[in-house]
Amino acid sequence: MVLASPIQRAITEPPIVRRLLIGLTLLFLTLFLFLPLAVVFYEALRKGLGVYFAAIVDPDALAAIRLTLLCTVIAVPLNLVFGIAAAWAIAKFEFHGKSVLITLIDLPFAVSPIIAGLIYVLLFGAQGWLGPWLAAHDIKIIFAVPGIVLATVFVTFPFIARELIPLMQEQGIEEEEAALVLGASGWQTFWRITLPNIKWGLLYGVILCTARAMGEFGAVSVVSGHIRGATNTLPLQVEILYNEYQFAAAFAVASLLTLLALVILAVKTLIEWQARQTRRAALAVRGETE
Amino acid sequence: MQFRLKQRSVLPGFNLALGYTLLYMGLIVLIPLSAAFIKTADLTWTEFWTVVTTPRVLASYRLTFGASLLAALINASAGLVIAWVLVRYSFPGKRLVDAMVDLPFALPTAVAGIALTALYAGNGWIGGVLALIGIKVAFTPLGVVVALVFISLPFVIRTVQPVLEDLEAEVEEAAACLGATRWQTFRWIIFPAVRPALLTGFTLAFARCIGEYGSVIFIAGNLPMVSEITPLLIVTKLEQYDYRGATAIAVVMLVISFLLLLLINLLQWWSQRRHAT
Numbered sequence: 001m002v003l004a005s006p007i008q009r010a011i012t013e014p015p016i017v018r019r020l021l022i023g024l025t026l027l028f029l030t031l032f033l034f035l036p037l038a039v040v041f042y043e044a045l046r047k048g049l050g051v052y053f054a055a056i057v058d059p060d061a062l063a064a065i066r067l068t069l070l071c072t073v074i075a076v077p078l079n080l081v082f083g084i085a086a087a088w089a090i091a092k093f094e095f096h097g098k099s100v101l102i103t104l105i106d107l108p109f110a111v112s113p114i115i116a117g118l119i120y121v122l123l124f125g126a127q128g129w130l131g132p133w134l135a136a137h138d139i140k141i142i143f144a145v146p147g148i149v150l151a152t153v154f155v156t157f158p159f160i161a162r163e164l165i166p167l168m169q170e171q172g173i174e175e176e177e178a179a180l181v182l183g184a185s186g187w188q189t190f191w192r193i194t195l196p197n198i199k200w201g202l203l204y205g206v207i208l209c210t211a212r213a214m215g216e217f218g219a220v221s222v223v224s225g226h227i228r229g230a231t232n233t234l235p236l237q238v239e240i241l242y243n244e245y246q247f248a249a250a251f252a253v254a255s256l257l258t259l260l261a262l263v264i265l266a267v268k269t270l271i272e273w274q275a276r277q278t279r280r281a282a283l284a285v286r287g288e289t290e
Numbered sequence: 291m292q293f294r295l296k297q298r299s300v301l302p303g304f305n306l307a308l309g310y311t312l313l314y315m316g317l318i319v320l321i322p323l324s325a326a327f328i329k330t331a332d333l334t335w336t337e338f339w340t341v342v343t344t345p346r347v348l349a350s351y352r353l354t355f356g357a358s359l360l361a362a363l364i365n366a367s368a369g370l371v372i373a374w375v376l377v378r379y380s381f382p383g384k385r386l387v388d389a390m391v392d393l394p395f396a397l398p399t400a401v402a403g404i405a406l407t408a409l410y411a412g413n414g415w416i417g418g419v420l421a422l423i424g425i426k427v428a429f430t431p432l433g434v435v436v437a438l439v440f441i442s443l444p445f446v447i448r449t450v451q452p453v454l455e456d457l458e459a460e461v462e463e464a465a466a467c468l469g470a471t472r473w474q475t476f477r478w479i480i481f482p483a484v485r486p487a488l489l490t491g492f493t494l495a496f497a498r499c500i501g502e503y504g505s506v507i508f509i510a511g512n513l514p515m516v517s518e519i520t521p522l523l524i525v526t527k528l529e530q531y532d533y534r535g536a537t538a539i540a541v542v543m544l545v546i547s548f549l550l551l552l553l554i555n556l557l558q559w560w561s562q563r564r565h566a567t
Contacts, residue, residue: 011459011462011463011466011475012378012472013472014472018379021371021374021375021379022375022379022381024368024371025371025372025375025376025387026387028368028371028372029372029387029390029391031416032436032439032440032443033390033391033393033394033440033443034390035409035415035416036402036405036406036409036440037393037397037405039405039408039409039414039415040401040404040405043405043408078314081310082310082311082314082315085306085307085308085310085311085314086307086311086315088303088307089304089307089308089311092299092301092304093296093297093299093301093304093308094296094297094299095296095297095304095308096296099555101311103551103552103555104315104319104320105315106551107319107323107551108319109497109551110497110501110547110548110550110551111323111501111544111547112500112501112502112503112521112524112540112543112547113501113503113504113521114501114503114521114522114524114525114540115326115501115521115524115540115543115544118326118524118528118536118537118540119322119323119325119326119540120322121528121533122322122325122326122329122533122537123321123322123325125533127531127533128325129325150318153318154318154319154322157315157318157319173299173301176301177300177301180300180301180302181300186301186302186303189301190303208395211395211396214398215396215397215398215399215400215401216398217398217399217400217503217504218399218502218503218504218521221503221504221525222525222528234398235398235399235400235401235504236400238398238400238401238404239400239508242404242508247408250404251404251408254398254400254401254404254405257397257398257401258397258401261393261396261397261398261401262396264396265389265390265392265393265396266389268389268392268396269389
């Protein structure tokens with residue numbers, strides 16, 4: 001970077017300081033970010049491709065993949081509908097207790113995943129409130145798939161709502177009002193006006209929600225019971241293999257989750273870029289600059 | 291009627307949207323969470339106090355809060371530098387680095403746990419080097435700090451970054467014109483502007499750290515009194531069917547988490563007010 005004027009020089013740092021700070025940044029991120037990422041693939045492939053693929057096509061691993069996908073496919077749409085409903089009420093209307101509601105939506109972020117699992121055990125476990133009734137009707141929630149789904153829904157609860165609320169608050173209600181005044185029905189207004197306006201934020205929230213749903217460990221581990229081939233999600237499969245000293249297999253399964261994380265980061269970056277473009281285009285139409 | 295729940299609006303769907311929000315939140319979050327508090331009411335106050343203050347539990351609080359505080363402090367200082375570098379400087383691969391900062395949010399904690407253990411164990415890439423100078427990281431309390439630094443890494447960066455981007459260059463130019471050194475400008479102009487965001491990021495990181503489980507249990511070694519975190523102690527009690535003990539400790543953690551959540555909200559309100567004026 002060549003600096004032209006003295007004023008530009010006055011509002012930046014000497015080159016040596018700049019290089020030092022960039023160096024520190026890269027060193028810190030290498031130690032805590034890039035090396036952990038690299039080590040996953042190194043350990044996964046250390047015993048060769050044969051061991052790698054054997055670990056992935058293992059029936060227990062495949063069952064874990066299926067269960068992880070099932071939980072995600074249930075949890076994300078549930079929280080999507082909730083997120084839209086909550087954001088519609090909070091962003092489009094003024095009412096008492098709104099800030100309390102927003103704080104309550106954030107609650108699952110503040111709760112340890114272990115406690116998230118524990119509370120469902122207290123409700124549905126053998127010793128729990130509904131335990132005897134569930135046992136009498138032969139319904140299993142804890143140490144079974146429904147418990148895992150519930151725990152996943154709890155820990156991913158705020159993601160989509162949190163993305164949508166500030167976005168919809170910023171967009172205001174003029175466009176919806178105009179549509180309604182021109183004779184559109186409530187649903188038409190939602191599908192044609194609101195949804196196109198929030199699509200990037202919505203997608204962003206869905207991506208974050210999916211990442212967490214697939215990767216959740218603590219809450220799921222409390223309610224799962226670790227039954228191989230039945231109540232093991234992918235992260236739990238990683239733990240079991242690791243604790244059995246099958247390191248290469250554990251890292252092979254972990255590498256799947258890592259690839260997924262990388263895909264999610266790529267999509268997220270793309271969405272952010274896309275949203276910025278849309279925003280810039282909108283500002284250009286109004287003749288403003290960012 | 292003088293008091294109205296909501297202001298008049300032409301937009302439809304308020305009752306449906308709010309009703310569904312409250313119902314879903316009640317079923318998924320509020321009723322299950324209240325179960326923890328109601329379960330604790332089985333214990334008398336003395337019993338509760340005895341359970342949550344045994345030496346092993348106290349040692350786990352010390353480790354959990356101490357390591358979380360240290361990790362959040364490390365991330366507050368490193369995060370400020372990283373956010374600064376990402377906003378102000380250009381270097382090859384910057385966009386990639388910027389995108390990768392969010393990795394700890396996307397990577398499952400169990401994967402982070404085994405990766406960090408492999409890296410920082412005595413025979414690992416970094417652990418091997420540190421072993422030469424006599425530092426043990428994995429299976430010690432230091433390992434807990436390393437795991438917590440990893441999982442809370444993005445918070446400070448992502449809260450400080452937008453504030454730095456919004457800072458007007460004119461203010462810094464004015465400071466320079468009036469004879470301030472670069473350090474003075476940073477100390478008296480830039481730092482006060484990012485301080486609320488820095489505090490928010492620090493508190494978010496700290497709150498995330500105290501509840502963390504997945505990444506820590508692999509690297510910590512989990513020795514009672516030495517490297518056993520509070521969430522692990524809850525799991526241990528649960529596995530021994532000590533539901534009361536597990537719930538009592540969980541309630542202590544929940545109360546602390548709620549207080550932190552309140553603090554985060556206050557901080558955000560404070561920074562918004564500063565921003566507005």
